[in-house]
Amino acid sequence: MIKVHEKAQELADAMKDNETVVAYREAVKKLEQDEQKKQMVKDFRDLQFAAYNDKMTKGDVSDETRKQMEDLVSVIALNTEVSAYLETEQNFTILFNDIMKVINEAIGVDIIG
Template sequence: MSNLYDVAYDLEKALRASDEYQGLKEAYEAVMSDESSKRMFEDFRNTQMELQQKQMQGEDISDEEVEKARKTVELVQQDSKISSLMEKEQHLNNVINDISQIITKPLEELYGQNDQQ
């Protein structure tokens, strides 16, 4: 049997070559090549990261921050390039989640057997 790391690197190559990844890459490049979309997307990502960081540190998120995030999301959703990027990102995330479930199936089965005994 192949080394598991070799299989993982093969999976990485397959992911990079997949239609899902290529579509995401094209959508990302379209956003980055449009100055308005790029600024809006970067603002969205910064807002998202700030809120996640606060949550991870156990800090409260103010109503103003929630409202700012909501408005940012609304703006971003109105930009067709960013909407396409987010849709393609979600699709690729679904594929990766499916792959993750396949990879972890032996562990789930192993531990599931112990739960049934």
């Protein structure tokens, strides 16, 4: 049991200095300092959820949601800090998912679905 905890601590230590993690941590801190940019990311998330919900309940994304998403993506594309944040977040998510896949394989149960 101790070995698992030791390995988890090794992973945590490795992640602290990982360039993807460091970049994500810095991007989050930067975003937290600007309420307008935080709101833009929140609006983007809300629209992503609305699009997902439309797809699941109606089989397709509504024209209204699609238009709102296109408009917001156009605005985000012009905002280099928000674009950089979203890209950095995506890179972190890929890393995190890769780690979770390794854990899933080790325990033999799909805990991430």
